[in-house]
Amino acid sequence: MMKLSTYRIGIISLSALLLITFGMIACDNTIDPFETEVGLYSVYGGLDLNSDRNYIRVMDLNxxxxxxxxxxxxVVEFENLNTGFTEILEDTLVQFDGVNTFNFIKTGEIFPKTNYKVTVTRADGLFREVFTQTPPKSDYTVEGENRSCFLPVIFTLDEVGEDDTILWNVSFEYDNRIFESPLQLFIPPLRTEDGGLQVQFRPQQVLDPFFGENRVQCYELTDDKFNVEFVHHGPGYELNSSDTDGPVKTSRLIGFYREMETVVVDTTCDTYTRCSGPFFKE
Amino acid sequence: MNYLIGFKKIHLVIKSLLCFFILICISNTSIAQDTGIVRVVVLSQDDGNAIIGANAVLYSPDIESPEIISAGATDLDGLHQFQRVPAGEYRLVISYVGHQTYTRYINIEPDDRLVLQLSLAIDTEMFDEIIVEGERITTTGRAGLRNITGENLTRIPTPGAGGDLISFIQSSPGVVSSGDRGGDLFIRGGTPDQNYVQVDNLQIIKPFHISNLYSAFPAETIQSVDMYAGGFGSKYMGAVSAVVDVRLRPGSKRAHSGSASISPYLGSLSLEGPLNENQSFILMGRKSTIEQFSQMYLSDEINLDFYDITGRYSIQGDNMNCNVTGIGTQDRGRINPDREVDLTWSNFVLGARCLGYNEMFSHPIEFTVGYTSYNNSESDAVQTFRSSGIRQFYMKLDLKDELFSIPFEYGLGVNFRSYQTELSERFSEFESFERDVPIVSVYGSLEWDVSDKLTIQPGLGSQFTLDTDPTLEPRVRMSFMPDGTPNREFSAALGRYTQVLNGITDERDAGTVFSVLLPTSRRGATVTRPLTTSIHSILGYSEQLGNAVRLNIEGYYMWHRYIPVSKWNPDARIEIETAEANADAYGFDVNMEYSSRTFYLSAGYSWAKVEYSAASGDLGAWIEGDLFSYSPPHDQRHSVNLLGSGSFWGFTTSARWEIGTGRPYTRIYGFDLSLLVPRENPITDPGTARTIFTEPYGDRLPVYHRLDVSVERSFQVSERISVDTQIGAINMYDRNNIFYFDVNALQRIDQNPLLPYLSIQTNFN
Incomplete structure (x- = not known):
């Protein structure tokens, strides 16, 4: 049977209490809530093939x-991996609502179909590398100008990379306002056999989402011009941030160029039947 | 249309069940022709209230060689029923420690239903020899169960007069609190909304105060508490983690008494006494004072304010007893003192519980009717951002009978629950709504004594609402005593549990405990979910070592399915979106208690693991792989609790020390201004500000430990007035335990510093 005197229990309890007290007072209870070894810098930059001055934002994630x-x-280095040429970039400080941002300036030509690397090196030697490949600079042709709004206008680009993204935008003027329509929302582009890309649209189709089907027709526009802009991006472009579903992104280095073409249409037709029926031949 | 059909269906089911229950209540079928029933209600002459656990034995009348015909112990109402007693003459003996034994000869005629109410007088000669047994022995095993008495609570140092239930629960193995604020308890891997708390059969949603040192249940008002850390029987429907079943004590039916106390943390007033010979009341109110006192003597202001009021009216009739209970609580405060957001919650409970054992009934009938409301909200000085609550009116009928000569407990419950939620900003995924949902639950449970050593309690329960199909919840509890005595006991519990109520909190942010209460499944809602379901398995061993030491060892494995959890987007977003996760919680506890007249020592160790898993896409995690597993913030791997209490030289000292390994938290990967190039330009566009997290709960907070001590002495000022004084300290060695790291404010929030106190309580009678 267990028999312990009151005195012994008291002594044991007191000793245990004192031991615990003094042993634990010095116990470390600091935390390091910041991950400083893995997340170093974020890098965001667009490399415009048509510009000789581009900016790359670098932020210290810690x-x-x-x-x-x-x-x-x-130190931020910019390297052309095709030629091995490396240059150290200078930064410019831009403040947004009291937040300092460091934007590094890349001057000089950006070449198509070229691999580039940006390396950001911290003072302790840890570094972050970001790679990109610029898109090919495509030649393009336009078919279907000066035709009815109900007939297709066809753009053909001769060279588009497998992972490239092209964003289209068509704008027109009506009632002294400029309307813009992101064309890719309703016209799926077609790949051509020789590695190019073809996209087509009917001008009337561009008007309908704004006003309703055939409610406003081309002859009612301010002029007979549709401005078509496309931006050709190299691999890695995202239309929207996809951080929720995919890996967290702290870098985006995208090569791109932008082209604009004005398409003139025939605005004399006022109905689909009249222009595309017996009165009209393509 | 579906809604209407559902209502009609439920109405029909309720009507049918009620008719069935009423018929069997008044039926005579349970009595064999040549047997009778003897019901004994045992009261104490001291205060006129029921004696729990009194031995009731029916002997043959022969004094020379008496034969035990039937024996048992009185229940929480002081009632014991001898079933199927053959007609004849018997000697009834009632005994209880500290009271004089009662003996009476009774004669049972066939078909008799004899009700005897008797009072045991205090045995003044034996009184000094008494060692009070702290725990009430249950016949269905200890698996998952802790019996708690008011005396247990007074052993825990608390910065005010008396003890409190929450302090004791937090010292129990397998219980994790989120810190020293918030009033949330995680029991064996379950979340706070998965716990079910009832007081005198009346549900109270969140009775734990914001300080985590107090609840709505002071030691002075408690008669007993059964805390099931899982594995509870079929009587308890509507929870998937734990049940805390509180019985308040009735006021004395013999003398008036009262008390008033004040400490830097709390002030209280209580009053009780008889209204006449059979009726009594008890009234108690407590109000926190720490917000005012902390400004005077602590370096940090503590922005916590709460109060609770408890009232109870009891009547002891010849053939029935009734209790009317009312509880109101209110909490307000900040978990992060620097955040300009006040959390508030309030409970209101009013109801009556009656037990009838009239000769007319073939078995005792317990009837409960009650109203419960709860609301919680977040607000600043100008407006309330969001609020959520429920109101419910409910009735329960519990009966005890025999089925194939085996004690059978069964019942029916009807709950008319109404949800009200006003949401904005953070919880925009859930639309504001109001909804009324009737819930019907039924259960039946046998208590089968297979032998002197083995007792099995199989049960089956079901609940259904307008929006959900009937659930099927089989459960079994068992107890095996190799010696045929409770000295050594193996116990086990296994069962299926479902819950029709969910509480959605933003678990990414420990700075808030605001919870959206909503039915698990709602017809017509944009977000519908399967019922949260759990399977519990518990295996325990308990042994009495000598007269004073008791050892309890328990292992458990809980499977929780369809738990709503916060989506973990890599960047810190204010808005919460939820996903469904499954959880596995397993571990074991070891607890040893030494109890003598002057000393009480308790040492407990708990090892636990809680692992959540969800489809990576559903969870919004950026981790690669289809399934993402993580440890939620209440996954505390190791914890040790030491509690000591002793009385010497007129002083009573108590000390409690606890240590727990760090709980998971999420580190910050970085701060960023993200740009969608080339659409956005680094020179002209600021981008999107983001705080980026690393893998959710990938790291752990430092070890937590705290020592609380108190020394108490009572002084008898006059024959009718005494004064209890207590000095003590919470967090004796001023350990700056971290509460959490606020990723929004980039601020470390610590738990309370050293809190010395002096409390004075004046008692009169």
């Missing part, structure tokens, strides 16, 4: 946005 630091304390 520095809160309200930091007053005016120096990133990092």
């Amino acid at each position: 520095t809160p946005l309200n930091s007053t630091d005016t120096d990133l304390n990092a």
Whole structure:
């Protein structure tokens, strides 16, 4: 049977209590809530093939946005992997609502179908690398100008990479306002056999989403011009941020160029039947 | 249309069930022609209230060589029923420690239903020899169960007079609290909304105060508490994690008494006494004072404010007893003192529970009717951002009978529940709504003594609403005592549990405990979910070592399915979206208690693991792979609780020390201004500000430990007035335990610092 005297129990309890007390007071209870070894820098930049001055934003992921630091304390290198040419970029500080951003300037030509690398190196030697490939600079042709609004206008680009993304935008003027329509929402592009891309649209089809089917027709527009803009992006372009579903993205380095073409249409036809029926031959 | 059909269906089912229950209540079928029933209600002459656990034995009348015909112990109402007693003459003996034994000869005629109400006088000669047995022995095993008495609670140091239920529960193995604020308890891997708390059969949604040191249940008002950390029987429907079943004590039916106390944390007033010979009341109110006192003597202001009021009216009739209970609570405060958001919640409970054992009934009938409301909200000085609550009116009928000569407990419950939720901003995934949902639940449970050593309690329950099909919830509890005594006991529990109510909290942010209460499934809602379902399995061993030491070992495995959890987007978003996760919680507890007249020591160790898993896409995690598993913030792997209490030289000292390994938290990967190039330009567009997380709950907070001590002494000022004084300290060695890291404010929030206190309580009678 267990028999312990009151005195012994008291002594044991007190000793245990004192031991615990003094042993635990010095116990470390600090935390390091910031991951500083894996997440280093974010890198965001668009490399425009048509521009000789591009900006690449580099942010220190371990520095809160309200930091007053005016120096990133990092070296940013820009390397053409096809030629091996490397240059160190200078930054310009831009402030948005009190938040300092470091935007590095790349001057000079950006070449199509070229691999580039941006390396950001911290003072302790840890670095972050971001790669990109610029798209080919496509020649393009336009068919279907000066025709009825109900007949297709066809754009053909001669070279588009497998992972490239092209965004289309068509604008027109009506009632002294400019209307813009993202064309890719309703016209799926077609790949051509020789590696190009073809996209077509009917001008009247561009008007309908704004006004209703055939409610406003081309002859009612301010002029007979449709401006078609396309932006050809290299691999890695995202239409929307997809962080929710995929891996977290702290870098986007995208090569691209932008082209604009004005398409003139025939606005003399006022109904589909009249222009595409017996009175009209394609 | 479906809604209407559903209502008609439920109405029809309720009517049919009620008719069935009424018929069997008054039926005579359970009595064999040559047997009778003897019901004994045992009261104490001291206060006129029921004695729980009194031994009731029916002997043959022969004094020389008496034969035990039937024996048992009185229940929480002081009632014991001898079933199927053959006609004849018997000697009835009632005994209870500290009371004089009662003996009476009774004669049973065929078909008799004899009701005897008797009072046991205090045995003044034996009184000094009494060692009070702290726990009430249950016949269905200890698996998952802790019996708690008011005396247990007073052993835990609390910064005010008396003890409190929550302090004891938090010291129980397998219970994790989110910190020292918030009033949330996680029991064996379950979440706070999966716990079911009832007081005198009346549900109370969140009775735990925001300080985590107090609840609506002070030791002074508690008669007993059964806390099931899983594995509860079929009587308890509507929860998938744990049940806390509180019985308040009735006020004394013999003398008036009262008390008033004040401490830096709390002030209280209580009053009780008889209204006449058979009726009594008890009234108690408590109000926190820490918000005012902390400004005076602590370095940090503590923005917590709460109160609770408890009232109880009891009547003891010849053939029935009734209790009317009312509880109101109100909490307000901030978990992060620097965040300009006040959390508030309130409970209101009013209801009556009556037990009838009239000769007219073939078996005792317990009837409960009650109203419960709860609301919680988040607001600042100007407006309320969001609020959510429920109101419910309910009735329950519980009966005890025999089925194939085996004690059979069964019942029916009807709950008319109404949800009200006003949401904005963070919870925009859920639309604001109001909804009334009737819930019907039925259960039946046998208590089968297979032998002197083995008892099995199989049960089956079901619940259904307008929106859900009937559930099927089989459960079994069992107890095996190799010696035929409770000295050594193996116990086990296994069962299926479902819940028709969900509480959605933003678990990514420990700075809020606001919870959206909503039915699991709602017809017509944009977000519908399967019922949260669990399977519990518990295996326990308990042994009495000598007279003073008791050892309990228990292992468990719980499967929880369809738990709504916060989606973990890699970037910190204010809005919460939820996904369904499954959880496996398993572990074991070891607890040893030493109890003598002057000393009480308790040491407990708990090892636990809780693992959630969900489809990566559903969870919104950016982790690669189809299934993502993580440890939620209440996954505390190891915890040790030591509790000591002793009385010497007129002083009573108590100390409690707890240590727990760190709980998971999510580290910050970085801060960023994200740009969608080339659409956005680094020079002209700011981009989107983001705080990016690493893998959810990928790291752990430091070890937590805290020592609370108190020394108490009572002084008898006059014959009718005494004063209890207590000095003590919470967090004795001023450990700055971390509560959580606020990723929004980039701020470490610590738990309360050293809190010394002096409390004074004046008692009169």
